Amino acid sequence: MTNDKQLKALLDTIERNLTDWIPIGVKELGIESPAYCLFLWYQDFSDDFTPHYGIATQDLLDAIKSTHFVDPFDKFEMIWRPQQCADLDVPGRLVLDECDIVETEVEACYEILAKRAEIFEEDSENEDENQEDELGDEEDLDEEDLDEDEEAIEKEFQALAPFREMMHRVGKNLQQVDWKKIMPISDNFIILVGDYVGYWLAEDFEECVSLPKIDSLIAQGLLMAPPDDE
Numbered sequence: 001m002t003n004d005k006q007l008k009a010l011l012d013t014i015e016r017n018l019t020d021w022i023p024i025g026v027k028e029l030g031i032e033s034p035a036y037c038l039f040l041w042y043q044d045f046s047d048d049f050t051p052h053y054g055i056a057t058q059d060l061l062d063a064i065k066s067t068h069f070v071d072p073f074d075k076f077e078m079i080w081r082p083q084q085c086a087d088l089d090v091p092g093r094l095v096l097d098e099c100d101i102v103e104t105e106v107e108a109c110y111e112i113l114a115k116r117a118e119i120f121e122e123d124s125e126n127e128d129e130n131q132e133d134e135l136g137d138e139e140d141l142d143e144e145d146l147d148e149d150e151e152a153i154e155k156e157f158q159a160l161a162p163f164r165e166m167m168h169r170v171g172k173n174l175q176q177v178d179w180k181k182i183m184p185i186s187d188n189f190i191i192l193v194g195d196y197v198g199y200w201l202a203e204d205f206e207e208c209v210s211l212p213k214i215d216s217l218i219a220q221g222l223l224m225a226p227p228d229d230e
Helices: 003-029 058-065 073-080 102-115 119-135 143-159 160-173 200-206 211-221
Strands: 035-042 051-057 094-098 185-195
Touching: 003 035, 003 051, 003 094, 003 102, 035 058, 035 160, 051 058, 058 073, 102 143, 119 160, 119 211, 143 160, 160 185, 160 200, 185 200, 185 211
Parallel strands: 035 185
Antiparallel strands: 035 051, 051 094
């Protein structure tokens, strides 16, 4: 089987299994507080490729709303990137778990994608240089370093495109589920598929959430309005 055919077969299997399994997994969690978001996270090319899912509830959202943030941006970070905001002192709880049902297929899929983009090869070539930087004097990244980081992130973004597109399809499939039969949900409930770190949150939001829902979230102060075009 060629890599393209193998990749398609893996992606089809992952999409089917996640679509079937996530409602079952969520129901087994026994969520009591209404959920405002079902998160489904894919990974970058880190050590652990297994997708995660999380339930953010109204209890967490109410706690965030009642918390004073020195930087208002932190409020939106906590609402939409709660998996990355453990250091923010906000009561409430994010229920999070791994989608280990697709672990084997995902690892095989990432291996194909990484070879296509030569991700691992490039990382190996730069390993010695990175270690020297860590051992040397700490210096702020200059403009060239930042450009290189942006290029690396963009390369991962492109390399992950087939997997991201599949995960977005899973999100759309899950929108067809009657979630009120699975767990209590709030009036603002959405399903958001994104990368676990949150590099591409804006792009993922546009793929997963309708414009009327985005406008509603902005009007309620739950989402930052985009900057005005000049």
